[in-house]
Structure formats: C-alpha cells, structure tokens
Amino acid sequence: MLLNRDWTPLELSLWISGWAGLLALVAGTGLAWIFARLNFRGKWLLEGVTMLPLVLPPTVLGYYLLVALGRRGIGPTFEQAFGFSLVFSWPGAVVAAVIAALPLVIQAVKPGILDLSRETEDAARVDGCSELQVFRFVTLPLIRASLLSGGILAFLRAMGEFGATLMVAGNIPGRTQTLSMAVYDAVQASNLDLANRLVLLLSVITFALLFIALRIGNQVRHGAEA
C-alpha cells in the first residue's frame, strides 16, 4: 500500500529520514555499547567497517548496496519473501540512509557510554536490578543526551543523503524522489524557480532541527551539572 502511494518530495524525505533515524539510532546504540564494553577478536575490523560509510565515496556505497540488494544479490529472494523490492523503492532509500547515518550515531553515543560510571550500574545491581533493568533505568537515562544528539544527527544525515540513494533507489517522481533528488532534478531541467524553493525548504528544515538539537543538548548538559 505504502509502496504504491504517491509521495511529495517533502513527505518522502521526512518519512525516509524518520525511519532511517530511528533504525540507525537503535542499531548504532547497540553497536556503540558493544564497542565500548566488549572485547573480542576482530573488534577493530567491525569498528572499521561501521565507520567506512563516513569516508567511502557515496557512489561506492551505492554500488555495494545495488549489487547486494538488487537482481544479482538478495533481491529476488527478498521480493519473494516480503512482496516488495529493496531497490528503486523507498525502503531501499531507508537502507542507504541507515548505513550512511550509522557511524554518526556510533560516534555520538560511544563517548557517552565510555563516560558512564560503571559503579552506578554496579550499585543498581547490588540493589537487585536485573541486567535489563540496569540498562533501562540506569544506563539509558544517563546517556540520553548522546542518544538525542545521535538520533537528530542521523535524521539530518538521512535528509541530506543523495549519492548512494540515487544509485540504489533512483530518482522516480512520487516513489523515490526525495527533496535532495528533487533539487538535482529541478536544476538539471533548468527549473531554477522550483530549485530555489526546494533549497530554501531543505535549508530551513535542517537548520531548525540542528538548532533544536543544540539547544536540547545544552539543556541536558546544564541539567546534569546542577
């Protein structure tokens, strides 16, 4: 149903970025916890791989995804099982955005976990908390500032995603044409009036969110000091 509806670029950008932000936050927090707390063989390799999207050219990332998710990869199997395709559809754009945003979440959340005093968690354990309760009622609240900034960064990174998405999801009006794609399309068609409006819209949304993120981040920090 959602795959066949007609999206405006704004709706599509918010929808994709919302999903990508949420998924990247969950996965990134898990990975950050693993990297901060656990030691195992090959950890450096896993950490390196999750950081790769920061430095890889978007076209390389896009190509990997296209090969992995398309006809030559898991595409046919996936489509058979779930009834929709991961390439040239918005779920593909979500996958690209999650991978692009993952390193930002890890980098935002990992220092928060490292800074955490383990004695506080131990105290909760002594008081009879289960591991799950420790995580839910002690660890999570203590790193909420990093989670917040990680989540907003992920959302913004997803809003700005272009290169890998273009390769994996294409630029199909109503289906995969996000705001950043629409800008590219409008400039290519010499529709500068439309391009100006889209660029303004994107700039306002991203700046406003960034501003809110910084404000909340400040408040949390001051709250913690008081």
Added chain:
Amino acid sequence: MPLAVFACALVACAALPLRTGPQSAPATDAAGAITVAGAADLQFAFTEIAELFEAQTGHRVTLVFGSTGQLAQQIENGAPYDLFVAANIEFVDDLAQKGLIVPESVALYARGRIALVVNKQSGIRAATLQDLTAAQVRRIAIANPDHAPYGLAARQALESAGLWEALRPRLVLGENVRQALQFVQAGDVPAGIVALSVANVPEVTYAPIDDALHQPLDQALGLVSTSKNPAIAMDFARFINGEHGRPIMRKYGFLLPDETR
C-alpha cells in the same frame, strides 16, 4: 524525558505522510498509472505527450528522464519502469536479448538530430562545428558519449569534422543531454552539442548539425518485462506513434520512422 519527546517526534514525523494522502493508491487504481523511463532528449516532447495522454485516457504517466545507458542499467537492476523509451535502438535490443524487454513490443518511434547551441550572452557567434575552434569557446558541453546516445553522436560529428582531438580538452560532459544543455543555458559553458529536440529554449541560439556526420539516432521503445500495467504501457507506446503523438514529435524536430528516407 527529552528522549521520549524526540522518539515521539520521530514517530509523528514518520506517521505524518500517512495521514496526508488524499491522492493515494485507490484513486489511481481504477484508472491506472505507469512509469515511463525516457531518454533525456524527450523531456519537452514527452511532457507534452504525457499530458495529452493523461487528459484523454485518465491514466497517470510518471516520466523519469536520464541518459539511455543509465536507464538501461537501472532496468537491469530491477527498476520498476513500465516502458523504456530509448534514444538508441541498440540499448533496447540488448535488454530484449537479456529478457528484460518484451521483444515483440520493440518499435522505432523517431529519428533524432543534434544541434549546436550557443548561450546568447556569451558573445560568441558559432553556426558550424568549425566555429567551435575559436579561442573564445573555452568550454563545450556534450552528453557523456559512454552512455548517452546523443553524446556519442556529438562525438562522431566532431570526429567526422576532424575536430575531435583538437576540441577534446575543452569538453565538459553532462550526465545526459538535458544536463549538457543546462550547462549552456546557465551560461557556465558558452556552447554545446545537444539534441535538436531540446535546443529551442530562450537562453540559447541553435543550429542543426548535418546528420550525415554521425550514425543515425534511431530511437526505439520497448515494454519492460516486469511491467505491472503492460496494457496501459502499450497504449502509451501506440499513442506516441499515433495521430496525437506524431505532430508533437515533429514539432520538436524529430523525424518519424517512415519519413526517414
């Protein structure tokens, strides 16, 4: 607490488009909708033809423009297009051999021409390819010959005129012929070689280039094998080649299949 607010905001954001969808799927199901992958030289002509088709049939046509090579590549990777309208038949035949285009649907619909375009404010006067050798023509825009048929035709024309080696350092490659034209329209590049069908824009002057200088640009279309609406897609294909589409194609400088010789 802020985290909870943030999570709610994310969910609200994600849910937002769900509630604001008056023109969602059910409305279009009755009439039907197709996605057409068209070569960039068709941008103006097809925008007009698609509007006419929509008005007459009630079906919806979404146009995706790109270089023929790029669109073919996307189809190979499973892009959900219904009709592939290429600028060169070779790409359509190639996909048909791979089973991605229905062979019986392949049909010629036009022969294209290339044109020399010059930005009006560049102060350059160029009517022939030889004029491009003037020192003031510091940059020349063409589409990428590797995957854009009109870029290849531009290259062949320059080669036939014996200018390719001399002018090659000045070339700026657009991703498709529409982007090459945009470089000239914006004035960042003073001159270019693009499709005649898109050359009639206010910012540039244009002159057709002798079509004996390049291989014929025989443009063909074909039904994508995975199309979910093959009947509508074939209706649109016939519309292009029929009494309504042909005058529009002619208006944009295309030669029609039975008029080429």
